[in-house]
Amino acid sequence: MNSVLNIRNVNKKFGKVNVLNDININLNKGEFLVLVGPSGCGKSTLLNCIAGLEKIDSGDIHIDEKNMINIEPKDRDIAMVFQSYALYPTMTVEKNITFGMKVRGLDKETQKNKLQEVVKQLQIENLLNRKPSQLSGGQRQRVAMGRALVRDPKLFLFDEPLSNLDAKLRVEMRTEIKKLHYDLNASMVYVTHDQIEAMTLATKIVVMKDGVIQQIGSPFQIYNTPANIFVADFMGSPSMNLIKATTTKNKGQYLIEINKNKKKPAILKYNCKENLPKEIIIGIRPENIIEKNSSKDKNFQAIKSDVKVIEPAGSDTFIVTDLGGSEVTARFHSESEVTLGSEIDFHFNLSKASIFDPKTGNRLN
Amino acid sequence: MINNSSSSYTNVMLRILLYIILFLFAFYYLLPLFVMITTSLKSLEEIKTGSLVSLPRELTFDAWSVAWSKACTGIKCEGLKPYFWNSIFIAIPAVMISTFIGALNGYVIAQWRFKWSNIIFALLLFGCFIPFQVILLPMARVLGILNLAGSIPGLILVHVVYGIGFTTLFFRNFYVSIPVELIKAAKIDGANFFRIFWSIFLPLSLPIIVVTVIWQFTQIWNDFLFGVSFSEAGTQPITVALNNIVNSTTGVKEYNVDMASAIIAALPTLLVYIIAGKYFIRGLTAGSVKG
Numbered sequence: 001m002n003s004v005l006n007i008r009n010v011n012k013k014f015g016k017v018n019v020l021n022d023i024n025i026n027l028n029k030g031e032f033l034v035l036v037g038p039s040g041c042g043k044s045t046l047l048n049c050i051a052g053l054e055k056i057d058s059g060d061i062h063i064d065e066k067n068m069i070n071i072e073p074k075d076r077d078i079a080m081v082f083q084s085y086a087l088y089p090t091m092t093v094e095k096n097i098t099f100g101m102k103v104r105g106l107d108k109e110t111q112k113n114k115l116q117e118v119v120k121q122l123q124i125e126n127l128l129n130r131k132p133s134q135l136s137g138g139q140r141q142r143v144a145m146g147r148a149l150v151r152d153p154k155l156f157l158f159d160e161p162l163s164n165l166d167a168k169l170r171v172e173m174r175t176e177i178k179k180l181h182y183d184l185n186a187s188m189v190y191v192t193h194d195q196i197e198a199m200t201l202a203t204k205i206v207v208m209k210d211g212v213i214q215q216i217g218s219p220f221q222i223y224n225t226p227a228n229i230f231v232a233d234f235m236g237s238p239s240m241n242l243i244k245a246t247t248t249k250n251k252g253q254y255l256i257e258i259n260k261n262k263k264k265p266a267i268l269k270y271n272c273k274e275n276l277p278k279e280i281i282i283g284i285r286p287e288n289i290i291e292k293n294s295s296k297d298k299n300f301q302a303i304k305s306d307v308k309v310i311e312p313a314g315s316d317t318f319i320v321t322d323l324g325g326s327e328v329t330a331r332f333h334s335e336s337e338v339t340l341g342s343e344i345d346f347h348f349n350l351s352k353a354s355i356f357d358p359k360t361g362n363r364l365n
Numbered sequence: 366m367i368n369n370s371s372s373s374y375t376n377v378m379l380r381i382l383l384y385i386i387l388f389l390f391a392f393y394y395l396l397p398l399f400v401m402i403t404t405s406l407k408s409l410e411e412i413k414t415g416s417l418v419s420l421p422r423e424l425t426f427d428a429w430s431v432a433w434s435k436a437c438t439g440i441k442c443e444g445l446k447p448y449f450w451n452s453i454f455i456a457i458p459a460v461m462i463s464t465f466i467g468a469l470n471g472y473v474i475a476q477w478r479f480k481w482s483n484i485i486f487a488l489l490l491f492g493c494f495i496p497f498q499v500i501l502l503p504m505a506r507v508l509g510i511l512n513l514a515g516s517i518p519g520l521i522l523v524h525v526v527y528g529i530g531f532t533t534l535f536f537r538n539f540y541v542s543i544p545v546e547l548i549k550a551a552k553i554d555g556a557n558f559f560r561i562f563w564s565i566f567l568p569l570s571l572p573i574i575v576v577t578v579i580w581q582f583t584q585i586w587n588d589f590l591f592g593v594s595f596s597e598a599g600t601q602p603i604t605v606a607l608n609n610i611v612n613s614t615t616g617v618k619e620y621n622v623d624m625a626s627a628i629i630a631a632l633p634t635l636l637v638y639i640i641a642g643k644y645f646i647r648g649l650t651a652g653s654v655k656g
Contacts, residue, residue, distance in 0.1 A: 053549050074555035086546035090568035099564070100554035147550070 003065060004029050004155055004187040005050065010059035012045060012211075019045050021211040023059070027189065027204070032181050034190045036198040037208035038234070043191045046208075047159055050189060052076050064154045074104075079148035080157040083164060085140045087132040087147075094128040097146045114150045122146050138169045145180075158190040162197065174200060195235045199223065207231045223285075226354055229361040232283045241289070243282045243324040244358070256282065256350075258303070258324045266303040266323070270350050274365055283354035286318060289330035290347050291338070299352075302345040307338055321346065405429065405624035412620050428621035432629055436622050438609035445629055447599075448606035452586060452633075454517055455602055459524035460581045466525070467532020467577060472566055474533065475540035476548050477558070486537060492530030497590050500527070508595060515597035523595055524585045531584075532577050539573040540566065575641045583634050603630045 005027040012020040019042045027033045035043040048054040050061060052073035061068045063076055087096050094115065101111045119125045122142045132140055141161065148156055158177075162170045178201055181188055192198055198205050199219045207214040207222065207230075215227035226232035232240040245258045247270075254270040290300075308327070309320035312334065319330045319338060330346050338344060355365045400417060405428050407421040415422070434444035473479075474486045504523055505514070513519030543566075551561045592602040601609075607630045611623050 048549075051549070051553060053552065073549075073552045078553065080550065080553050082546040082550060084544050084546050086544065086550035088547070088551070088565050090565070099551075099556075103555040103560060147554075 002029055003027065004031075004063065005033075005189065006060075006062040006065070007046075007050070008060045008062075010046075010049065010061065011057045012042075012049065012054070013057055017211075019211045020049070020056070023213060025206060025213070025216065027187060029187055030185045032178075032188045032190065032201055032203045033206065034192060034198040034202035034204070035206050035208060036192055036195055036234075037214075039193055040210075041208040042211040043193075043208050044159055047080075047157055047189060047191045050155075051078055051080055051157055077154040078157055079151040079153040079155075080159065081144050081148050081161045083160040085132070085144040085164075087140060087143055089132055092129050092131060093124065093135070093143050093146075096132070096143055097150055100147065100151060114152075118146045118149045121149065137165050138173065141165065141173055145177075149180075149184075154187065156186055156188040158188065160192055161190075163192070163194070177201065196237060199235070205235075207234060209234075224352070225363070226283065227363050229281065229283070229356050232354060232356070236285060238286055238318060238329050240283045240285050240354070241326075241328045242356070243284070243326065243328060245280055245282050245324055246278055247276045247280055256280070258282075260303075260305060261322050266305075268301050268303070268348060268350060272355070272365055276355060276364060277357060279358050280364065281356040281358050282324075282350075283356055284348065284350070284352065286329045286331040288349040288352040289328065290349075291319075291330070291332045291336050291344070292347065297349070299349050300347040301350065302347050304343055305346055306343050307340055310338060310340055319346075401624045401628060405432075405621050405628060407621055409617070409619060409621060428619070428625040429629070431619070432610070432622045432625035436610045436619075436626060437613050438606045439613065445603055445606055445610070445626055448601055448603045449629070451517065451596075451600055452603040455520045455524065455592075456582055456585045456633075459521045459528065459585050460578055462521070463525045463528035463532050463581055464574060464577045466529055467534075468536045468567065468570060468574070469562065470529065470533040471536025471538075471540050472562055474537045476543070476545060476566075486533070489530050489533045492527075493534060497527075501590070501594055504591075505595065515595065515600060517600050520591065520595055520600070520602070523591050524581075524588070527591075528581050528584065531580060535573055535577045535580070536570070539570065543569075579637055579641055582637050586634050 003026055005025070007023050007025040010020055010023040011018070021042075023046060025033070035046060037043050045054060049056050050063075052068060052071060063078065068076055088099060091099065097118065098111050098115055101114065106114075119128065122145060124139065124142050124146060127135065127139060127143070132143070135143065144161070161177075162173050165173060174197060177190075180186070181201075190197075190201060199222075202219055204216065205219055205222045206216050209230050215222060215231045217225075222231060222235055226235065226240070229242060233242065243258060245256045247254045247256055249255075254272055254276055256268045256270050258266045258268070260266055303323065305321040305323055305328075307319055308322060311318040311320070315334060317332045317334050317336060317338075319332050320327050321330070322328070328346075332338065353365075354363055356362065357364055396418075403419070403421055404412060404417075406424050406426070407415070408423065408425050408427070411422060432445055434446050435442055436444045438448070470489070474482050504526075508514045508519045508522070511519070511522075513522060547565060548561060551565055556564065586602075587604060588602070589604040589608065592605045593608075596602065596605065607626050610626050
């Protein structure tokens with residue numbers, strides 16, 4: 001596999017603020033990399049650095065195994081799609097798409113062929129003579145993608161391209177981008193703050209916070225084995241439950257004690273090779289707390305607790321209760337008949353849980 | 366129901382009152398123009414005998430032809446014609462150059478932020494507030510050094526320099542609302558600094574170009590102080606000539622010629638408003654950004 005994008009030890013400061021702190025990322029041909037994080041985490045800055053629109057203070061960026069230091073954006077063999085689409089307002093759709101080719105001096109014949117190919121692919125043939133102001137949001141989005149596609153670049157860069165669309169269109173375009181990635185076997189870097197977009201699109205996710213990479217991994221890894229509390233909390237909706245607990249070692253097994261409101265604490269057994277500290281935080285996703293131990297799996301252990309909130313979500317019903325001093329969400333069947341305020345069994349699957357150190361926030365198991 | 370009809374009655378009354386006030390203001394402002402036009406179309410005889418606001422009994426364009434080609438400005442008696450052309454030769458290049466420089470400045474300051482861009486913009490802005498009189502002496506010295514004293518190119522230079530502050534302000538404020546992503550996209554497309562300016566920014570600047578041209582043309586055409594200070598016999602603009610015609614004290618005061626001269630001097634700015642106003646279209650950038 002050959003590397004399309006290799007970022008090594010990249011640092012960048014705005015004044016005194018470290019916006020990018022020792023970033024290292026490798027992307028192979030055909031991969032879909034999603035940079036995700038809350039606003040201000042440096043993900044857009046990193047994308048601009050890859051594009052060459054911002055200078056880096058130190059480190060190296062290689063695109064297609066060539067060093068990009070002091071290489072202009074136009075010579076990096078990239079194409080970029082922007083959040084605001086950035087269509088040229090006075091040009092028609094056709095001119096918008098062909099502008100780059102015209103500037104680079106491609107002959108008319110090639111321009112025409114590429115244009116035809118791309119507009120067909122994006123189904124915007126009938127829009128060629130319109131101005132951007134005469135297009136809907138989704139159409140503008142397609143034109144912006146068309147402008148990137150005619151370039152046929154080594155690397156596609158997307159800067160939150162869907163965040164200006166309404167919810168329904170966003171899901172449609174998301175599918176379309178994924179199809180495009182598959183059809184073109186293209187390498188893509190995609191910035192978003194939407195963790196669902198990240199999960200659905202990526203082959204590789206980079207979670208960032210305050211200019212530091214928190215974790216790099218496949219969507220499966222990020223979701224199931226988050227590297228720290230931040231990633232655990234940020235990825236997934238509803239987010240992972242983080243429950244404070246204390247441990248005691250007992251015959252090669254840990255006993256985990258979770259405080260209950262004004263009642264005797266709950267005790268769960270937990271097998272683990274690693275040494276756990278006294279204080280821990282258990283990270284467990286709602287789908288690993290269910291109502292009935294149907295499979296009789298011994299991984300499931302019950303805790304009795306009061307039902308505080310019932311949130312039907314159609315396919316499932318989320319039940320909220322208080323454990324360890326915080327709210328805990330469980331995922332029940334939509335048919336389950338739970339009454340508000342009653343005390344019921346919550347079945348925990350601790351084999352799917354993540355254990356975090358409350359001091360560092362890092363994963364322990 | 367009663368409430369409704371009484372409130373609609375009040376509305377009608379208010380509307381009538383509003384129109385009366387507007388009509389009075391329009392009348393008040395148009396009266397001098399009316400007097401100017403009618404006086405310029407009367408013979409001197411009629412002006413002496415008739416009333417100020419009466420219509421001319423007999424239309425005559427003699428005063429206009431005198432004003433255009435025979436009226437005396439001091440010792441020469443060639444009318445406004447040569448000075449009119451002087452003003453054209455000063456105003457048109459000065460408007461074009463200052464508008465172009467303003468567009469370029471505004472583009473750089475709004476879209477290509479560099480280290481001192483805000484300070485430079487503040488200084489340019491400061492230039493807008495410097496009174497004409499303050500720069501007379503230094504400018505005279507500069508024109509002398511450049512060997513442009515008393516020449517039309519010298520006057521063009523003065524107006525360009527004095528206008529840059531305003532034109533930069535106009536264009537900067539217009540361009541600052543254009544998202545920076547447009548430049549980023551163009552950079553990735555391979556366009557350079559000037560290509561982006563020509564192909565993307567200038568085409569969407571029509572509304573602000575019109576505003577700037579109207580402003581600059583009016584300023585330069587109507588300027589008297591620079592014109593009287595930095596010109597010599599053959600290079601005076603029309604405003605200076607108009608002053609000389611009106612203030613020439615030999616013989617009888619020809620009010621009809623004075624009025625005709627004043628109207629001729631004011632016509633080009635009026636024309637610019639009428640023609641350029643048509644292109645005063647807003648919202649050309651709509652659609653480049655978020656839906």
